[in-house]
Amino acid sequence: MQQDNLDTLAAQFVELKVPFADDEYKKELAKDVRLKMDDTINTVLLSYMDGNQLNSYNSLLEDDNSTEDQFLEFYKQCNINLNAIMSEAMTRFRIAYLGA
Numbered sequence: 001m002q003q004d005n006l007d008t009l010a011a012q013f014v015e016l017k018v019p020f021a022d023d024e025y026k027k028e029l030a031k032d033v034r035l036k037m038d039d040t041i042n043t044v045l046l047s048y049m050d051g052n053q054l055n056s057y058n059s060l061l062e063d064d065n066s067t068e069d070q071f072l073e074f075y076k077q078c079n080i081n082l083n084a085i086m087s088e089a090m091t092r093f094r095i096a097y098l099g100a
Contacts, residue, residue: 006037007034010030010031010034011026013093013097013098014029016098036093036097037090041085041089041090043089044085044088048080049078049080056074060074
């Protein structure tokens with residue numbers, strides 16, 4: 001999912017959870033929700049990696065010159081389906097946040 005899509009989804013979750021809150025509060029809450037969504041995505045992603053893959057992934061993260069293509073190639077080599085990861089993460093988050 002693209003950055004904007006996740007921001008939109010976070011705002012939608014907030015709207016469902018607290019529809020009567022004022023707009024400023026909803027914006028702040030959406031930022032917090034977005035951070036928690038990112039945490040959930042990362043947790044699910046890391047759960048699909050073994051120890052060696054985690055080490056390689058950390059190396060990619062620590063290298064300031066790593067590109068998006070390098071990350072995508074890494075996921076491909078590890079047989080990690082990003083669509084499945086995102087779907088699982090967003091389902092987990094929705095259940096945890098909205099209770100449904």
